[in-house]
Amino acid sequence: MCEHLLTLIVFTPLAGIPLILFLPAGPNGRLTRLVSLAVSLITLALSVKLLAAFDPSGAGMQFVEKYTWIKSVGIQYYLGADGLSVPLIALTALLSTVAIIASWGITDRVKGYFPLFLILEFSMLGVFAALDFFLFYVFWEIMLVPMYFLIGIWGGPRREYAAIKFFLYTLIGSLLMLLAILAMYFRVGEGTFDMLRFAEVLSADPRSASTWGILVFIALFIGFAIKVPIFPFHTWLPDAHVEAPTAISVILAGVLLKMGTYGILRVNYPILPDAAFALAPWIAILGVINILYGSLVAMAQEDLKKLIAYSSIGHMGFCILGFAAFQTQALNGAIMQIFNHGMVTAGLFLIAGVIYDRAHTRGVNEFGGLATKFPVYSGFVSLIFFASLGLPGLNSFWGEFLVLVGSFNAGAPENWLPYFFKIMVGVALLGVVVTAAYHLWTIQRMFLGPFNQKWAHLTDMDFREIISMTPTAVFAVAVGVYPRLVLDLFAPYADALLKWMGG
DSSP: OGGGHHHHHHHHHHHHHHHHHHSOOOGGGHHHHHHHHHHHHHHHHHHHHHHHHOOTTOOSOEEEEEEEEEGGGTEEEEEEEOTTHHHHHHHHHHHHHHHHHHGGGOOSSHHHHHHHHHHHHHHHHHHHHBOBHHHHHHHHHHHHHHHHHHHHHHSOTTHHHHHHHHHHHHHHHHHHHHHHHHHHHHHHOSSOOBHHHHHHHHTTOGGGGSHHHHHHHHHHHHHHHHHTTOTTSOTHHHHHHHHSOHHHHHHIIIIIHHHHHHHIIIIIHHHOHHHHHHTHHHHHHHHHHHHHHHHHHHHTOOBHHHHHHHHHHHHHHHHHHHHHHOOHHHHHHHHHHHHHHHHHHHHHHHHHHHHHHHHSOOBGGGOOOGGGTOHHHHHHHHHHHHHHTTOTTSHHHHHHHHHHHHHHTOSOTTSSHHHHHHHHHHHHHHHHHHHHHHHHHHHHHHHSSSOOGGGTTOOOOOHHHHHHHHHHHHHHHHHHHOTHHHHHHHHHHHHHHHHHHTO
16 A cells, blocks of 8 residues: 555545535535545545654655656656655644534535535645646645635635635745746756756756846745745735634644745755755845744734734744754754644634634633633633743744754854844744733633623533644644654754755
């Protein structure tokens, strides 16, 4: 089975669509939901098998599948996975299962919602497994369609606006990415879209350090930066999160944002390392802007979902700062933060969905004293909030700590970069303080003080909600106590990337 394991993982979600379409939906769409959950659980089981079979000591591609697809232009069906993509494939499968459980309350047009969700899962898994640029781009573009409809049909009052804005931003990024891919394709001149071959040829090409290389790098970077999102390409994110159904916000924050950082590490850095080094200070500045801007704007929010959305912008800034440092600890921390953020932010949006389903409001200032009446919900919120703010002993602490320590030590001593990165770390630490402040202030406003009797009729979390929240809570504690659970998966890839780039 390992020979075609990646194909099975990527295409299993599609197997549920014919069953959903041809079988009756059942009472309130129950059969449709069960089929979707079963297919997603199978995908998750295959992803666990992938993790178990993966050799973390190797930095190269494993589980490779390579077949000619369109011979005349060199397009291949080419899949593979390494220490960067294997954990993200597992994360996608896990959060997709969690999101389907969180979608159990969807009863409107279930035969539309769940097939679209399975197509979305298929495309996300494909992005993390594809090693042919054409195949990668196909998966990347397929993802736009189900996400557009899932927000535009099942979202909130301004769903059409949010869906169109998401689609247009991402489409612009995709077009820039396509132009860059074609520029590299013709530059390589071998009639192939093989990502690894692109890296071999272009990383050694002197022109990659010229204006041509810088422009191609920037085009790719903007395409991925929109997805991260990096300031100033971030404005689609709060609207999309606020209007999207809870489960789609989980996927948006937990997986789709990771596609942007994955693209930078999979495409920009190994293929155009000279351009990456040349632009490193600017990338670091963008990362620090993300940290400060996201944290400060999150502090000003009264809508819980919008607060979480802006917190994502801030947290992803640590990843970008770590990328720019070209230092082992910083890069390991940045990659770890990608994974940590996916789990923690998924938990945050599930928390927002629990309270909204009951109170039909996300106004942070409208609650108060919830801890006295809803102990289970309060416990989950406190744990995930403390993980999100980077409390030592919980998972996010390690990613941010490694990024800050590594970035502080970045730069060659013979130039000005060490001083530059020390300043960047100092500014980023202000963001850490603000992040802790808005998390604690939110807990104070919602859970402490006198109980607002307006919400006396509300009930605590039910069994389904506890099940959906448990993976993120367990992960936060387990990785916080023993970070090597995920760090050992990433470390060989990070070391190999820096060695490849000469960093």
